[in-house]
Amino acid sequence: MTRCSCAIASPSVDEALAALIDTAPTLDTTEVALHAALGRTLARTIRAPRAYPPFNRAMMDGYAARHAELGDGNPGNAAALRVRPASDSDHSAPHPLPAGHCAAIATGAPLPPGADVVLRRERVNVSAGWLHVIEPASPWADCETVGAVAMPGAPILSSGTILTAGHLSLAARHGLATLPVRRAPRVAVLVTGDELIPPGEPCPPGSIHDSNSILLQATLTRLGAEVVGPAAPLADHLPTLEAAVRRQLADADVVCLIGGSSVGTRDFGRALLTRVGTTLFEGVSMRPGRPTSAAATPDGKLVIALPGRPAALLTALQVLVRPLLEAMQSSAAATPAPCARLVSPIGPMNAARYLPVRLECRDGTWWTLEQDVEAEYADALAVIPAHRTLDASTPVNLIALR
């Protein structure tokens, strides 16, 4: 691996990330249909527009009755109740329950006024229009009272929640068809390299196929971004790159420039950052992904120059761009990092290391199966802190790759 020749200390991953997050533009709010809200971040707390459930209801199939009419709880003393014939209106507005009667009821149906218990079908005997209790029930057994789940105005979803299928169904049950979500961050992708050919086209000698565009596009899509581009790879030519970045800055919140991030004679990433904004950092103390650099534009947007080497790009995306986009979209607390035990020891390095690993679960514990595999085959990146020697079986945090 090439070692850094630069004398100035690079920021740590945490410092670089803090600089990115502090500079990132705030995303405005947009109201979207429930199906479009999956995985998006709720922009404000939602309160129940009405009580839920909206009526007292049965939670089991059986018979609605008045508890006071069931006797003393001893099945031998239980009163017989006359079974009221079923009525078509039972679901919309059930008739009040006459004294000495019970009424057949389905799970979820409104209780007839007067009823305060549901007797499960399998716990009673019914014959010739009369019901006999065979197991005692307490008041309001197998019933749910109006507002038991949420009273009107109760908070049902908190601002900053990343919306799951369950959250969407919760909004729907309260009658909501849309939700306010944070707008997806718009991320423009520009790929540079004279040697790059789009996949599907013949590759002349000395050229290689562009595999970073799809890596970036897929990763950013997974992270909830609206991805602009990538177009065909751009030439390693500073004025061309600057014009392309400026064009994208008109619309995008973040512009990612891939390739040319290092110190070669045709690496223009760092020069470009100084032309379009104020450099936040030049290089990060991490392996791989070290040449990653970033700038803030005068109107508060971000331009990030990412390494062209595919394994370095994959790592920088997971370690820096992923938490940046998560922070831009959500104020919710970070989810805990998964972890696994190392199958073999790791020696110290002078920078944080992100080791691509394959994983396996043995007897309920996750272990690395192979360490330092090709990043593209990895299940996760194992986070190895700088200057640490880790023995076999030490637990390490993981960045799971999806």
Ligand SMILES: Nc1nc2c(c(=O)[nH]1)N[C@H]1C(S)=C(S)[C@@H](COP(=O)(O)OP(=O)(O)OC[C@H]3O[C@@H](n4cnc5c(N)ncnc54)[C@H](O)[C@@H]3O)O[C@H]1N2
């Ligand atoms: N003298 C030094 N050389 C290098 C240093 C250094 O500190 N001093 N850093 C090294 C590190 S670390 C990395 S990582 C790379 C980063 O290189 P660049 O971002 O400048 O990327 P390129 O030079 O454009 O390409 C590197 C490598 O990756 C391939 N590549 C580029 N783009 C794509 C793409 N879209 N699809 C597939 N493959 C791509 C490219 O062909 C090269 O093989 O710099 C080290 N050098």
Ligand code: MOO
């Ligand atoms: O080797 Mo570089 O550190 O890939 O980023």
